[in-house]
Amino acid sequence: MRAGLDEAFLAGLRDAGVEVAAPEPRYLEEPRGRWPGQAAAVLRPRSSAEVARILRAADAAGVGVIPYGGGTGLVGGQVKGDGACCVLLSLERMDAVRAVDSQSLVIEAGAPLEAVHAAAETVGRRFPLTLGSQGTAQIGGCLATNAGGVNVIRYGNARALCLGIEAVLPDGTIWNGLTRLRKDNTGYDLRDLLIGSEGTLGVITAAALRLFEPPAVEGLAMFALPSPQAAVALLGIAQHRFAGCVSAFELISRQGLMFQREVGMDLHYPFAEDPPWMVLVELGLPEGMDVDEAFAGLYEAAEDLILDAVIAQSGAQAQQMWELRENLPVANRRIGAICSHDISVPVADLPRFIAEADAMLAGMGDYRINCFGHVGDGNLHYNVFPATGRARADYDPDPVKHAVHDLVVDGFNGSMSAEHGIGRYKVEDLERYADPAKLRMMRAVKAALDPRGIMNPGAVLRQPPSKEQSTET
Amino acid sequence: MRAGLDEAFLAGLRDAGVEVAAPEPRYLEEPRGRWPGQAAAVLRPRSSAEVARILRAADAAGVGVIPYGGGTGLVGGQVKGDGACCVLLSLERMDAVRAVDSQSLVIEAGAPLEAVHAAAETVGRRFPLTLGSQGTAQIGGCLATNAGGVNVIRYGNARALCLGIEAVLPDGTIWNGLTRLRKDNTGYDLRDLLIGSEGTLGVITAAALRLFEPPAVEGLAMFALPSPQAAVALLGIAQHRFAGCVSAFELISRQGLMFQREVGMDLHYPFAEDPPWMVLVELGLPEGMDVDEAFAGLYEAAEDLILDAVIAQSGAQAQQMWELRENLPVANRRIGAICSHDISVPVADLPRFIAEADAMLAGMGDYRINCFGHVGDGNLHYNVFPATGRARADYDPDPVKHAVHDLVVDGFNGSMSAEHGIGRYKVEDLERYADPAKLRMMRAVKAALDPRGIMNPGAVLRQPPSKEQSTET
Numbered sequence: 001m002r003a004g005l006d007e008a009f010l011a012g013l014r015d016a017g018v019e020v021a022a023p024e025p026r027y028l029e030e031p032r033g034r035w036p037g038q039a040a041a042v043l044r045p046r047s048s049a050e051v052a053r054i055l056r057a058a059d060a061a062g063v064g065v066i067p068y069g070g071g072t073g074l075v076g077g078q079v080k081g082d083g084a085c086c087v088l089l090s091l092e093r094m095d096a097v098r099a100v101d102s103q104s105l106v107i108e109a110g111a112p113l114e115a116v117h118a119a120a121e122t123v124g125r126r127f128p129l130t131l132g133s134q135g136t137a138q139i140g141g142c143l144a145t146n147a148g149g150v151n152v153i154r155y156g157n158a159r160a161l162c163l164g165i166e167a168v169l170p171d172g173t174i175w176n177g178l179t180r181l182r183k184d185n186t187g188y189d190l191r192d193l194l195i196g197s198e199g200t201l202g203v204i205t206a207a208a209l210r211l212f213e214p215p216a217v218e219g220l221a222m223f224a225l226p227s228p229q230a231a232v233a234l235l236g237i238a239q240h241r242f243a244g245c246v247s248a249f250e251l252i253s254r255q256g257l258m259f260q261r262e263v264g265m266d267l268h269y270p271f272a273e274d275p276p277w278m279v280l281v282e283l284g285l286p287e288g289m290d291v292d293e294a295f296a297g298l299y300e301a302a303e304d305l306i307l308d309a310v311i312a313q314s315g316a317q318a319q320q321m322w323e324l325r326e327n328l329p330v331a332n333r334r335i336g337a338i339c340s341h342d343i344s345v346p347v348a349d350l351p352r353f354i355a356e357a358d359a360m361l362a363g364m365g366d367y368r369i370n371c372f373g374h375v376g377d378g379n380l381h382y383n384v385f386p387a388t389g390r391a392r393a394d395y396d397p398d399p400v401k402h403a404v405h406d407l408v409v410d411g412f413n414g415s416m417s418a419e420h421g422i423g424r425y426k427v428e429d430l431e432r433y434a435d436p437a438k439l440r441m442m443r444a445v446k447a448a449l450d451p452r453g454i455m456n457p458g459a460v461l462r463q464p465p466s467k468e469q470s471t472e473t
Numbered sequence: 474m475r476a477g478l479d480e481a482f483l484a485g486l487r488d489a490g491v492e493v494a495a496p497e498p499r500y501l502e503e504p505r506g507r508w509p510g511q512a513a514a515v516l517r518p519r520s521s522a523e524v525a526r527i528l529r530a531a532d533a534a535g536v537g538v539i540p541y542g543g544g545t546g547l548v549g550g551q552v553k554g555d556g557a558c559c560v561l562l563s564l565e566r567m568d569a570v571r572a573v574d575s576q577s578l579v580i581e582a583g584a585p586l587e588a589v590h591a592a593a594e595t596v597g598r599r600f601p602l603t604l605g606s607q608g609t610a611q612i613g614g615c616l617a618t619n620a621g622g623v624n625v626i627r628y629g630n631a632r633a634l635c636l637g638i639e640a641v642l643p644d645g646t647i648w649n650g651l652t653r654l655r656k657d658n659t660g661y662d663l664r665d666l667l668i669g670s671e672g673t674l675g676v677i678t679a680a681a682l683r684l685f686e687p688p689a690v691e692g693l694a695m696f697a698l699p700s701p702q703a704a705v706a707l708l709g710i711a712q713h714r715f716a717g718c719v720s721a722f723e724l725i726s727r728q729g730l731m732f733q734r735e736v737g738m739d740l741h742y743p744f745a746e747d748p749p750w751m752v753l754v755e756l757g758l759p760e761g762m763d764v765d766e767a768f769a770g771l772y773e774a775a776e777d778l779i780l781d782a783v784i785a786q787s788g789a790q791a792q793q794m795w796e797l798r799e800n801l802p803v804a805n806r807r808i809g810a811i812c813s814h815d816i817s818v819p820v821a822d823l824p825r826f827i828a829e830a831d832a833m834l835a836g837m838g839d840y841r842i843n844c845f846g847h848v849g850d851g852n853l854h855y856n857v858f859p860a861t862g863r864a865r866a867d868y869d870p871d872p873v874k875h876a877v878h879d880l881v882v883d884g885f886n887g888s889m890s891a892e893h894g895i896g897r898y899k900v901e902d903l904e905r906y907a908d909p910a911k912l913r914m915m916r917a918v919k920a921a922l923d924p925r926g927i928m929n930p931g932a933v934l935r936q937p938p939s940k941e942q943s944t945e946t
Contacts, residue, residue, distance in 0.1 A: 102709070103820055146658050154717070157656060159665075160633065175910035180819045182850040183630060184888040185619050185669060187895060187903055187933060188915045192632075192665040196658060213716040236575070241760040243686040244627070244717045286758060287714040288770060297761060344654045347576055377655040415657040422660060430660055437648035441922060442661045448921035449914060460660060 005040045005085045009061040016053055019044040019093070027088050030079050031072055031133075032333065032340075035424070037079030039066065042088040048166060048174055048205040054089060055203065055454070056172025064457040065089050067199035069141020070112060072133035074342070075423025077145065077198045077459045086457065089203065091140050098206060104163055104180040108206045109140025116209065125211035128155040128247075132326050140204050146196035148419030150325075153376030154247045154284070155212065157419070159195045164208040167194050170201070170450040180208045193445070198421050199456040201449050215245070215284025219291030220318040224275035224308040228351040231279050231375050235347070237302045238281060242294065248282035249376040250325050256370050257324070259331040259385075268320035270310040279375065280325055328372050332383055338367070339397040340383040343408045344418035347378040353412055357382060360403055366390065367400070379418040401429075409433045422460045431462070478513045478558045482534040489526055492517040492566070500561050503552050504545055504606075505806065505813075508897070510552030512539065515561040521639060521647055521678040527562060528676065528927070529645025537930040538562050540672035542614020543585060545606035547815070548896025550618065550671045550932045559930065562676065564613050571679060577636055577653040581679045582613025589682065598684035601628040601720075605799050613677050619669035621892030623721045623798075626849030627757070628685065630892065632668045637681040640667055643674070643923040653681045666918070671894050672929040674922050688718070688757025692764030693791040697748035697781040701824040704752050704848050708820070710775045711754060715767065721755035722849040729801050729843050732858075736807040738800055741793035743783040752848065753798055801845050805856055811840070812870040813856040816881045817891035820851040826885055830855060833876055839863065840873075852891040874902075882906045895933045904935070 014020050020041050028037040045051045058065045064086035068078050080086055091110035097119045098106040105119055105127065113134035120127040131137055131149040141147075143165065147158045155161060164179040177191055194201055225231055231251055238246050254274045260267055271278075283294055295311050312318035332340075345353045354371060361367050366387040373380040384400050386392050408414040422430050431439065446453075446461055457463045487493045493514050501510040518524045531538045537559035541551050553559055564583035570592045571579040578592055578600065586607035593600040604610055604622045614620075616638065620631045628634060637652040650664055667674055698704055704724055711719050727747045733740055744751075756767055768784050785791035805813075818826045827844060834840050839860040846853040857873050859865050881887040895903050904912065919926075919934055930936045 101819075101821060146662075148656055148658075152656065156629075156633070159662070160629070169910060169914065173910040173913070175914070176908050177911060179886060179888065181817045181888050181891070182820070183621055183625065183817045183847070183852045183891040185621075185892055185894045186888055186890045186899075187907060187911065188674075188918060189619075189632070189662075189665045189669050190911060190914050190918075192662045193918075196662050201661075213712045215716045216714055239686045241689055243688045243757065243759065245759050284716065286716070286718050286762065286767070288762060288767065289759065294759070294761065344656045346574075346653045347655070348574060374656070379656045413652060415652065415654050415659055417659045418654070418656040419658055421658045426659075434660060435649050437642060437646040438650060438660065438663060440646070441642065441648070441663050444921040445661060445663075445666075445918060448917040 005063055006061045009057060009063050010041055012057060013043065013054060018050055018054060023088055026071065027068060027090070028079065030076055031074060035076045035079045035081050037081050038085065039088045040085045042068070042090055044090050044093050046093045048168060051089070051168045051203055051205055052172045052174050055168050055170060058087070058454050059171050059452055062452055063087060063454060065454055066456050067144065067203050069138040069144065070133065070136040072137045073141065073145060073423060074420045075417070075425040077421060077423030077456065080424065080458060083458065083463065091138065091205065094205065103211060105209045105211055106178060106180070106206060107139060107209065109138060109204050111139050113137050113139055113142060120211050123211070126214045127161065127209055128212055129158055129161055132329055139207060143195050143204050143207055144197065144199050145421045148374065148377065148379065150248045150250055150374065152374060153249055154244070159192055161210050162191065162195060162207050163210055165191050165194060165204050166206040167202045167204045170452070170455050178206060178208050196421070198423060198460050200446060200460045201455060216287040217285040217289050217291050218283065219295065220280065220282050220312040220321055221295045222270055222310050222321050223279050223281060223306055224271050225277045225279060225305065226307060227277060228354045230305040231277060232347060232350055233305050234279065234302050235375055238298055241298060241301065242283060242285070245283055245285050246281065246376065247284045248280065250280040250373065251375045252278040252280065252325055252328065252372050253370060255368060256328050256372050259335050259370055260327050263331050263334040265327055265331060267324065269324070270321065271308055275307050280321055328370070332370055335385050336392045337383045337385050338392055338395045339401045340381065341401070341404045341416070342418050342420040343382055343404070343414055343416055344377065344379040345408060345412040345414035347375065349412050350375060350378060350380065353408070356411065357404060357407055360407060361400065364399065364403065365395070377418070405429060405433065424459055427458070427460065427462055430460070478536055479534045482530055482536050483514055485530060486516065486527060491523055491527060496561055499544065500541060500563070501552065503549055504547060508549045508552045508554050510554050511558060512561045513558045515541070515563055517563050517566050519566045521641060524562070524641045524676055524678055525645045525647050528641050528643060531560070531927050532644050532925055535925055536560060536927060538927055539929050540617065540676050542611035542617065543606065543609040545610045546614065546618060546896060547893045548890070548898040550894060550896035550929065553897065553931060556931065556936065564611065564678065567678065576684060577681050578684055579651060579653070579679060579681045580612060582611060582677050584612050586610050586612055586615060593684050596684070599687045600634065600682055601685055602631055602634055605802055612680060616668050616677050616680055617670065617672050618894045621847065621850065621852065623723055623847065625847060626722055627717070627720045632665055634683050635664065635668060635680050636683055638664050638667060638677050639679040640675045640677045643925070643928050651679060651681050669894070671896065671933050673919060673933045674928060689760035690758040690762050690764050691756065692768065693753065693755050693785040693794055694768045695743055695783050695794050696752050696754060696779055697744050698750045698752060698778065699780055700750060701827050703778040704750060705820060705823055706778050707752065707775050708848055711771055714771060714774065715756060715758070718756055718758050719754065719849065720757045721753065723753040723798050723846065724848045725751045725753065725798060725801065725845050726843060728841060729845050730797070732804040732808050732843055733800050736804050738804060740797065742797070743794065744781055748780050753794055801843070805843055808858050809865045810856045810858050811865055811868045812874045813854065814874070814877045814889070815891050815893040816855055816877070816887055816889060817850065817852040818881060818885040818887035820848065822885050823848060823851060823853065826881070829884065830877060830880055833880060834873070837872065837876065838868070878902060878906065897932055900931070900933065900935055903933070
């Protein structure tokens with residue numbers, strides 16, 4: 001990729017009718033305010049043909065292209081602050097519903113996740129990808145990062161919810177892979193290769209998504225628990241009784257409640273006092289079942305594990321319970337983490353991981369830990385904060401991050417990026433922790449599909465030094 | 474790849490302790506007896522290290538390697554009859570359980586699917602990939618072909634059931650990707666790229682598989698129906714009532730029963746007379762439900778669609794019902810198909826596809842059609858047979874195959890290989906029907922990961938003419 005940006009490149013696109021604008025500040029920020037980005041322009045195509053025109057021109061001119069969705073990614077995949085200047089490619093003008101029926105929805109990549117939910121509801125169905133940022137996050141970005149969220153335990157991650165994609169490849173070719181089939185074994189699984197590649201192999205322009213019947217009976221309950229062990233044991237009993245019908249199983253710690261109070265949030269809280277741990281359990285059951293009876297049966301079967309339990313008796317109460325979970329990232333951001341870890345381990349190992357990580361950090365310094373997340377997926381957000389009264393700037397995040405990631409990967413054969421991806425923030429971690437054969441394969445695939453390296457340069461994989469750049473230095 | 478096979482290659486492997494044998498006839502046959510294979514030797518490694526040694530040597534010598542699982546594949550991926558001579562690589566000696574817990578099973582690729590089921594049962598769990606050939610099919614082959622089967626509607630295909638793989642790459646490197654994580658977004662999804670690549674990108678040597686709690690309550694019923702429309706409508710009602718709890722939904726036609734009688738099978742049959750169509754519905758329900766009540770509720774809700782229904786009252790009766798389904802491929806083989814089609818279309822379009830395909834073939838000649846399969850996945854085995862008293866040899870299969878595939882792909886945006894894969898049988902179909910951009914990407918990925926083209930040459934993608942071969946001609 002070239003170090004500079006050819007002005008003729010932008011002029012040519014403008015002449016061809018592509019919307020080219022100076023990037024407003026919102027395109028150059030990311031949610032945690034860590035990495036300011038730079039870009040020569042933001043391009044806002046209105047069709048896949050325009051995206052194809054842009055990539056063809058970028059490939060010819062050697063210009064880097066950063067696909068930009070809702071901008072809610074947490075690993076810097078959408079911001080590039082250093083090196084050669086690039087253009088941002090925002091698909092926000094491409095948000096049309098192309099087709100919808102009772103089984104599937106074909107929608108353009110720029111549609112916000114909430115618009116996808118709304119389109120599914122028009123046919124009485126549900127698209128079960130649920131994220132805190134769903135008002136802003138776009139479905140294209142959700143697929144590019146293989147987003148997770150709270151319903152993965154039942155429905156799988158974004159990859160599992162996608163039947164087919166339309167994508168523009170780095171050379172400007174449009175791949176029409178918008179099939180709406182549950183089974184299709186015609187060749188290599190390139191759909192799943194592009195999904196989760198964080199815009200480094202091409203640009204997803206539209207997707208055929210699976211829609212689901214809402215369960216006939218649904219309910220939510222909150223359980224107060226003494227320990228993460230009790231949470232994992234309760235999950236096991238719930239899966240045994242309701243195989244496949246547990247829709248969410250989310251862990252909250254006492255520290256999470258304390259942070260919400262500390263930043264002045266108004267807690268609508270079902271228990272008399274703060275238990276050490278809580279889980280939020282959502283069930284989606286068949287016709288003929290009673291959700292109160294189901295939760296009562298679970299309570300009886302797991303009574304020894306449980307300190308207290310409350311079943312939501314109204315939509316409003318369920319909403320309040322969900323707020324306790326959804327406010328966690330907001331409160332965390334206001335407190336200000338030293339570093340955040342999006343990790344996964346085998347589900348059965350979660351309690352041991354929490355105990356060992358807590359003990360390790362207690363030996364390293366004066367930290368507060370807010371650990372929460374998706375027990376059913378073995379996925380925790382294990383986030384580390386300054387002690388009360390101390391400032392984030394007093395701490396060096398790197399030793400903490402390395403210690404936690406070493407423990408996850410070496411101690412538990414876990415993942416140091418469970419659902420957020422690699423972006424630019426974890427490129428070095430990937431080099432440090434990934435199997436060498438996998439890394440080599442990834443580089444070979446990148447070189448084969450994007451030989452000029454124009455797609456989201458520096459994300460996921462380190463940018464190889466170009467000839468031009470190396471002569472500059 | 475070289476045209477001949479270097480004897481020094483086999484001698485070197487023998488010296489290194491690899492088991493090298495002349496291939497018995499069973500390795501050179503495939504289930505429908507269509508393509509006789511040839512091979513210089515069958516190699517039976519005992520470890521991933523031996524597989525690595527074999528591929529390293531094959532890559533150096535330019536020898537083609539055909540991975541061989543249970544040999545039950547239906548598209549000739551495991552047999553190569555023409556061109557340069559290859560070696561077969563059978564992992565039958567590698568069938569160890571490496572680890573098992575309540576969430577996952579790590580097992581070597583040569584284990585037959587039934588052994589995988591048995592290993593899951595030792596911890597009270599289930600591995601829900603279910604195929605007619607499960608006594609012979611090996612898990613490595615199931616993953617290499619992304620096998621489907623009767624439980625995909627609930628649990629997904631082989632790809633969805635696999636958490637991680639160990640694989641040997643064409644250059645002999647071992648990739649340790651045996652994670653047991655539900656969520657892992659660390660880089661490109663190479664696991665799913667190798668799964669379904671039919672041994673053309675590397676050899677899967679072990680897999681970490683998802684295990685599931687058996688549903689608390691299970692039951693089976695058979696419904697007699699007037700039409701495929703009624704089957705799809707009944708499926709919709711079942712999904713509405715039992716979202717996520719329908720474990721199988723299999724279509725059988727009257728012709729399927731007639732074929733079983735014609736070849737002398739003893740039918741244990743629940744209805745007084747043959748209905749035009751039947752579906753077999755398996756439910757797996759939460760604790761507290763009664764399966765008879767559940768089926769009764771479904772019957773009431775769908776009474777207008779249903780001619781008759783029988784709920785299996787014992788394991789033996791359920792077994793007899795399943796036999797009506799499982800005997801279909803056996804009877805078909807004895808009757809002798811002109812050609813078989815493993816197709817998928819969007820579920821809602823199944824009835825229209827059957828009507829249009831039947832009408833089209835009625836205009837083309839004197840055929841019998843046995844159409845059956847996985848309604849919930851939109852996947853039919855639409856198989857075409859000679860009229861009574863006529864011989865298979867009287868018919869040209871090609872016009873039938875082309876007409877059916879044209880209708881599937883062009884008329885319904887469907888797939889001409891839903892669950893069986895491409896193998897060698899459908900290489901031309903893939904070239905004919907695949908999106909050109911996808912084909913180009915596939916070739917680029919193959920060239921990047923297997924530059925010498927040693928892995929299962931000629932399967933999935935046509936073998937590019939080698940320099941040596943082209944100078945020969």
